[in-house]
Amino acid sequence: MDVLPYLVAVxxxxxxxxxxxxxxxxxxxxxxxxxxxSATYVLLLAVGYRDDATAPVFSDLEPGSRPVVDPVVxxxxxxxxxxxxxxxxxxxxxxxxxxxxxGTVDPDELSELRG
Amino acid sequence: MNDLLPLxxxxxxxxxxxxxxxxxRLPRVVADSVGCAVAAGTAGLAIVLSLNSSxxxxxxVGGWTPVEGRSxxxxxxxxxxxxxxxxxxxxxxxxxxxxxxxxxxEPPRRHSGSFPALVLLLQAGMCGFAxxxxxxxxxxWFELMSVVAYALTGTQVEEAKAVQGALxxxxxxSLGAYAMLMGIALLYARTGELAMARIGRGLDAHGPPDxxxxxxxxxxLTGLLIKSAAVPFHxxxxxxxxxxxxxxxxxxxxxxxxxGVYGVWRVYGTVFAGPGGIPAxxxxxxxxxxxxxxxxxxxxxxxxxxxIKRLLAYSTVAHTGLFLIGVGxxxxxxxxxxxxxxLGHAGVKAALFACTGILLDRYGNVDEHALHGRARxxxxxxxxxxxxxxxxxxxxPFGTGFGKAVTEKAAGGPLTLLYVVASAVxxxxxxxxxxxxxxxxGPTPEDDTEYETTGAGERPETRHRxxxxxxxxxxxxxVLLAGSLAxxxxxxxxxxxxxxxxxxGSGGAPVPAPHWTPVGVLLDLASTVLALGLAALAVxxxxxxxxxxxxxxxxxxxxxHVGDYVAWVLVGATLLGALALPGLLT
Numbered sequence: 001m002d003v004l005p006y007l008v009a010v011x012x013x014x015x016x017x018x019x020x021x022x023x024x025x026x027x028x029x030x031x032x033x034x035x036x037x038s039a040t041y042v043l044l045l046a047v048g049y050r051d052d053a054t055a056p057v058f059s060d061l062e063p064g065s066r067p068v069v070d071p072v073v074x075x076x077x078x079x080x081x082x083x084x085x086x087x088x089x090x091x092x093x094x095x096x097x098x099x100x101x102x103g104t105v106d107p108d109e110l111s112e113l114r115g
Numbered sequence: 116m117n118d119l120l121p122l123x124x125x126x127x128x129x130x131x132x133x134x135x136x137x138x139x140r141l142p143r144v145v146a147d148s149v150g151c152a153v154a155a156g157t158a159g160l161a162i163v164l165s166l167n168s169s170x171x172x173x174x175x176v177g178g179w180t181p182v183e184g185r186s187x188x189x190x191x192x193x194x195x196x197x198x199x200x201x202x203x204x205x206x207x208x209x210x211x212x213x214x215x216x217x218x219x220x221e222p223p224r225r226h227s228g229s230f231p232a233l234v235l236l237l238q239a240g241m242c243g244f245a246x247x248x249x250x251x252x253x254x255x256w257f258e259l260m261s262v263v264a265y266a267l268t269g270t271q272v273e274e275a276k277a278v279q280g281a282l283x284x285x286x287x288x289s290l291g292a293y294a295m296l297m298g299i300a301l302l303y304a305r306t307g308e309l310a311m312a313r314i315g316r317g318l319d320a321h322g323p324p325d326x327x328x329x330x331x332x333x334x335x336l337t338g339l340l341i342k343s344a345a346v347p348f349h350x351x352x353x354x355x356x357x358x359x360x361x362x363x364x365x366x367x368x369x370x371x372x373x374x375g376v377y378g379v380w381r382v383y384g385t386v387f388a389g390p391g392g393i394p395a396x397x398x399x400x401x402x403x404x405x406x407x408x409x410x411x412x413x414x415x416x417x418x419x420x421x422x423i424k425r426l427l428a429y430s431t432v433a434h435t436g437l438f439l440i441g442v443g444x445x446x447x448x449x450x451x452x453x454x455x456x457x458l459g460h461a462g463v464k465a466a467l468f469a470c471t472g473i474l475l476d477r478y479g480n481v482d483e484h485a486l487h488g489r490a491r492x493x494x495x496x497x498x499x500x501x502x503x504x505x506x507x508x509x510x511x512p513f514g515t516g517f518g519k520a521v522t523e524k525a526a527g528g529p530l531t532l533l534y535v536v537a538s539a540v541x542x543x544x545x546x547x548x549x550x551x552x553x554x555x556x557g558p559t560p561e562d563d564t565e566y567e568t569t570g571a572g573e574r575p576e577t578r579h580r581x582x583x584x585x586x587x588x589x590x591x592x593x594v595l596l597a598g599s600l601a602x603x604x605x606x607x608x609x610x611x612x613x614x615x616x617x618x619x620g621s622g623g624a625p626v627p628a629p630h631w632t633p634v635g636v637l638l639d640l641a642s643t644v645l646a647l648g649l650a651a652l653a654v655x656x657x658x659x660x661x662x663x664x665x666x667x668x669x670x671x672x673x674x675x676h677v678g679d680y681v682a683w684v685l686v687g688a689t690l691l692g693a694l695a696l697p698g699l700l701t
Contacts (some may be wrong), residue, residue, distance in 0.1 A: 101274070
C-alpha cells in the first residue's frame, strides 16, 4: 500500500489548522478552512484509488472487463464539495458583515465577546 | 410504518422550500402558521413513530436494499432513542416558532418566510441526524444543521457581535465536521462500508484495534464533541449563544448540543463497541475525564457570568459534561438516566432562555448588573424563571431531578458529588440572577468590566421594545417547564424511555425501569438546597463569593479569538488520542 497520499492528506489538514490558528485575516482563515477540507478530498480519493483502474463510467465499458476505482468515494467527495461550497460561501458572507460592522477583518481586533 | 421514516426529514424540508418560495408574498401570520403547522406535523409523526419503534425500523431510502450483503443505499434507522431525539427536536422547534410568533423581527423586512424556513431546515437536519443509519449521512445532516445554525446565529447581521459569534461558531464546527469526515473515510477504507452497524461488524472481522481504528475514533469523536461542546472544544458555544436570537438559543441549547452527545453514544455503541473497536475501559476513561472537566469548568464559568445568555450557555456546557459522564459509564441504567436528564433539561433550559428573551425584548439588556431590580413588575416571568432555576438544580419531581438521580446512582462514587455540585452551582447562578433581576434583592453589584462580556446595550429582537409581554412569549416557557415536570411525574414515562433506549443500546437486555429512589430524592434536595444557599450567599454577601482573580486565567482562555479556539480543538483531539491510547498498547 502506498502511504504517500495519506501522509499528504494529513499534512494538508495540519497546514490548514496551523493557518487557522495563526491567521491575521478572516478571509485568509476561511481559506485555511477550505484547505483543511481539501485534505478530506485527498483522503477520500486515496481511499478509493486502484492501480491501473479506470473511471467507473460504464457507457463504453463492459462491466467486469477491467478494474474501476471505487465510485462510492467519488460520490462522497462530490457531496463534500457541495457542503464545502455552502460553508465557505456562508462564512465569507459573514466575514463581509464582520468587515462592515467592525471595520476590520483581523481576528486580533475583534474583542467584543470574551470572558 | 417504515415508509414514513424519510418523511421526518422530507416534511420540514418541503415546508422550508415552500416558505422560501412564497415567503415574499405571504403575510407574516400565514408564514408563521405554515412554519408552526409543519413543525407540529413532524413532531406528531416523530411521536407516533417513536411509540411504534419496537422492534426498530430500518428503511433503505429509494428501495436501494443491500445486494449480497453489500450496500450502497442510504439507510435510516428508527429506533427508540433516535426517534425520541427527533421528537424532542421537533417539539422544541415548534416551541421556538410559537415563541417567535409574530413578534420576532428579522432584519430583511418583507421576507417573512425566511426565519421560519431556516428553523424548519434546522429541524430537518436534527431529525435527519437522529435517524441516520450510516455515518456519511450522519455527517451530511450534521453539516446541514450546523450551516443552518450558523446562519440563524448570525440572523441579526446588523449586530457586530452577532456576526462575530456566528463566524467563530462556523469555523470551529466546520473544522470538526471535516475531522469527522476524515475519520469516516478511514473507517470506509478499512471496512468498505458506510452503514454504522456494518462498519462495526467489519472492524470486528478485521481483528483487534490498531492505529487506524484509534485515528478514526479520535477524528469522529472530535467532530461530535465539538458539536456537544465538551471542554476544550466548547469555546464556540458561549459566543454563539450570547449572540443568537432567543428562539435559536432554545434550539441550540435544548437539543442541538445534546445531539452531539447522542452522536457519541450512537457511534460508540454501533461502530466502536465491538472487539475490533475501542475497548470499553478506554471509552469510559475518555468520556468520564472529559465530562468531569467539562462539568467543572462549565459550572465555574457559569458562576462568573453577568451576561445572562452566556450564563445559561455555560450552564449547558456544565450539563453536557454530566451527560457525557453518564454516557461514558456504559451501563444501561446510566443511558436511561441520561435520556431522561436530556429530556428534562431541554424543557428547563429552553424555558430559561425564553424568559431571558422577554427581558431582552422589554429592557434591551441582558446584563445581570444593569437589570438589578428592574424586572419587578414581571411577576409571571419571575415565577417561571425561579422555578426553572430550581428545576435546573434537580428539584424533585422535575425531569431533570429524575434523570440526574438515575444517572448519579449508575455513575456512583465520587462522581455523585460532581453531579450534585455542578448542577447546584449552575442552578445557583440562575437563582442569583432571578433574585437580583426580578426581586431586586441585595446591593447593586459592583462593576468589574475588565475582561468580560457585559450584556448591556443589546438590541431587542422585536420591532419595538415590548411594553406588554405577548401571551405566546410567556405561555411557551410555562408549557416547556410543565413538559419537564411531566418527564419526572408522568407514570410509566421512565419505563417507556428506558425501554426505547435499551432496545437501541443494549440489544433489548432486560433492565429494571428507572424510578425515584429515596437516596435520589435526598441528593436532588441536597443540590437544590445547596443552590439556594449559594444564591442567597451571592446576593446578600457579594464580596464573599466574588473572587474573580482566581477564575481570571480561566476566563482569559475565552478570548473571542477564532485562532485560539482552533488551537484548543487540536489540543483536545490530541488529548482524546492520549486518553484512548492505553487500551491499544496492551
